[in-house]
Amino acid sequence: VPLPHRLALVAEIDGVSFYDDSKATNVGAVYSALGGMRQPVVLIAGGRDKGGGYEMLRPLVQEKVRAMVLIGEAREAIAKTFANTTRIIFAEEMDEAVRLAKNMAEKGDAVLLSPACASFDMFKSYSHRGEMFTQAVARIGRQEAQ
Known part of the structure; x- marks a missing residue:
């Protein structure tokens, strides 16, 4: 069993796996996290920048990430790093x-919340951010079931 908020599978909806x-x-x-993913990924990332350059992720993003959804204060910096690499x-x-x-x-993809950033710009903690992700996924699951 994975630790909470550490590559935890939270749901599968319409053939898409959601990982916190x-x-x-x-x-x-x-x-x-990206290195271990076997399927194409839609990556949710961003938050408060911790000063670590994002460039080292570029090869994995090119290989595995179908698209990125960026949140928080660091989204502009992350978007600039991956411009022309994937859809953002x-x-x-x-x-x-x-x-x-x-x-x-x-179908067959993974949605992965793996922020590369601190949570404090939008959330109380990384665990709060993970709980908000899990709740958002659950709401989508309920909508799809109707």
């Missing part, structure tokens, strides 16, 4: 981020 990796508050942790869109809050990610994901 909110504890990945630095680039190295995101590198590990911005979201204002977690519900919107999850909805946009779900819409861009295809």
Whole structure:
């Protein structure tokens, strides 16, 4: 059983797997998460920048990331790093981020919350961010079931 907020599978909806990796508050942790993903990924990332350059993620993003949904203060910096690498869109809050990610994901893909940033610009903690992700995914699951 994975630790909470550490690459935890929270749901599968319409053939899309949703993973909470909110504890990945630095680039190295995101590198590990992406490296372990076998399917194409829609990555939800961003938050408060911790000063770690995002460039080391570029090869994995090119190889595995179908699209990025960026949130928080660092979204502009992250978007600049990955311009011309993958599709990038911005979201204002977690519900919107999850909805946009779900819409861009295809059957067999993973939606991965792996922020590479601290949570304190929008959330109380990384665990609060992960809980907001899980709740947003659950709301989408309920909507899809209707």
